[in-house]
Amino acid sequence: MSEAKKYxxxxxxxxxxxxxxxxxxxxxxxxxxxxCGEAHYFPRSICPFCYSDKxxxxxxSGEGTIYTYSLMRKSPTGPYAIGYVTLKEGPSLQTNFxxxxxxxxxxxxxxxxxxxxxxxxxLPFFTPV
Amino acid sequence: xxxxxxxxxxxxxxHPTRHAPxxxxxxxxxxxxxxxxxxxxxxxxDVDGYFCAGDAPGGAWPMVDYLGLNTKKxxxxxxxETGGCSYIIHLGHAAEAxxxxxxxxxxxxxxxxxxxxxxxxxxAGAEVDFESAYGATTHNAYGMCAxxxxxxxxxxxxxxxxxxxxxxxxxxxxxxxxLKDVVTVEDVLNSPMISDPLHRxxxxxxxxxxxxxxxxxxxxxxxxxxxxxxxxxxxxAMKGPRGGKDLDLTxxxxxxxxPRAFEEAGITPKDIKYASIYDSFTITVLMQLEDLGFCKxxxxxxxxxxxxxxxxxxxxPFNTDGGxxxxxxxxxxxxxxxxxxxxxxxxxxxxxxxxxxxxxxxIAHGTGGLLGVRHAASTAIxxxx
Numbered sequence: 016m017s018e019a020k021k022y023x024x025x026x027x028x029x030x031x032x033x034x035x036x037x038x039x040x041x042x043x044x045x046x047x048x049x050x051c052g053e054a055h056y057f058p059r060s061i062c063p064f065c066y067s068d069k070x071x072x073x074x075x076s077g078e079g080t081i082y083t084y085s086l087m088r089k090s091p092t093g094p095y096a097i098g099y100v101t102l103k104e105g106p107s108l109q110t111n112f113x114x115x116x117x118x119x120x121x122x123x124x125x126x127x128x129x130x131x132x133x134x135x136x137x138l139p140f141f142t143p144v
Numbered sequence: 145x146x147x148x149x150x151x152x153x154x155x156x157x158x159h160p161t162r163h164a165p166x167x168x169x170x171x172x173x174x175x176x177x178x179x180x181x182x183x184x185x186x187x188x189x190d191v192d193g194y195f196c197a198g199d200a201p202g203g204a205w206p207m208v209d210y211l212g213l214n215t216k217k218x219x220x221x222x223x224x225e226t227g228g229c230s231y232i233i234h235l236g237h238a239a240e241a242x243x244x245x246x247x248x249x250x251x252x253x254x255x256x257x258x259x260x261x262x263x264x265x266x267x268a269g270a271e272v273d274f275e276s277a278y279g280a281t282t283h284n285a286y287g288m289c290a291x292x293x294x295x296x297x298x299x300x301x302x303x304x305x306x307x308x309x310x311x312x313x314x315x316x317x318x319x320x321x322x323l324k325d326v327v328t329v330e331d332v333l334n335s336p337m338i339s340d341p342l343h344r345x346x347x348x349x350x351x352x353x354x355x356x357x358x359x360x361x362x363x364x365x366x367x368x369x370x371x372x373x374x375x376x377x378x379x380x381a382m383k384g385p386r387g388g389k390d391l392d393l394t395x396x397x398x399x400x401x402x403p404r405a406f407e408e409a410g411i412t413p414k415d416i417k418y419a420s421i422y423d424s425f426t427i428t429v430l431m432q433l434e435d436l437g438f439c440k441x442x443x444x445x446x447x448x449x450x451x452x453x454x455x456x457x458x459x460x461p462f463n464t465d466g467g468x469x470x471x472x473x474x475x476x477x478x479x480x481x482x483x484x485x486x487x488x489x490x491x492x493x494x495x496x497x498x499x500x501x502x503x504x505x506x507i508a509h510g511t512g513g514l515l516g517v518r519h520a521a522s523t524a525i526x527x528x529x
Contacts (some may be wrong), residue, residue, distance in 0.1 A: 025273035025277075028273075035273075055387030083289075083292035084291060085283075085285075085288045087281065088337055089283070095279055097278050099385075101391070105389065107389075111279070
């Protein structure tokens, strides 16, 4: 099961360190550009849409819907479900779905963020609401 | 400016091996280089341009040295790395270099040993901390595309299976193919589920091997003995989720590379007699056929069904060597063999059972990276002169 999996700690870097510091507090952060108003993920310093450097951290609701998924059945560490979630705030992101019956996942299903520990900062995953 | 008609593919070679425990990766590069140079009727000292990608041990300068290329003559190198479609991009870049007078005889090589050796690691992208833990592999990345395509357009596993069925019909005539048995739609559906909704038979093979091309000027090509095949259109493109705003896994960067190539060639998909389409998975083929304009978006399932991709049976013969689904997928990179089989078709050198009659226009299209994550695409349109 994915719960038993051991995940490698994120390496982090100066651009993304605030994301991981917030993750340690259980907060799931996205970036928003104050010039064009667009949110994006994963976080960048320069807005990928308008190239403004006026990007700020924003706590996401952590809620979204499943855009797509695939249940990987052949894996040395056991089956796992990779997929994309479209956040309420707009951006879509890659993740794994956890803490649920992986065979009942559906496109459009509501999910929320849950953090899983590593030797460093915790990693965000998603689970059905 | 255009590259239309300014470069000819004068030499091709596909390594016959699919399993090479007794060879080195560099050796395979040398064997395919030698094969393509000899196919063209040239010598290695004629080569003045060299192209390779991430599979070449150490990159361009160690390979140029290992291959013993004539460094007094070599005046153009390009090690563009875009995964499996690198070699289709190289073909376009070679044509650009030839059109600009930067080289006149370009060698492009691909080789490696995913079955019996160690694959070189890929450098991490900026997304590494935000994605690497989630275990994206080729299987599940393409599975995610297929899942969404089915959701949006009603595409079925049966329709995807027809792509493998067509490939297997062609592979039965290829003595080097890894999988020579003709399979049915039921066989594909009954094969084990690997990563939903892709079954084992929706996936390509893993093979050692390689291939090489010689690209040259019209004048030199006309002085050689092989039938003349020229590049008349080329496109390249890249696609990714771009901050999470552009995520749409139902289409590939082929929607951009394809029209660029067709526009340059001055033809439409209807004119194409034979199509080499990258087939890492069945869904890869279906999406690319839509993206290239062989059918409307969402109608790929209907287009590929009922043997429509089988040579002599359907409207669009594809991958008549058996492709990645049945013949080989050297170094997990299918772009090179896509070009080689298209050239065989245009030369009239395909197996007689799969040779397309009066084959004068062909397409070779591929992608690199993961369609379900971020990727490159390249399209080449080739013409028999």
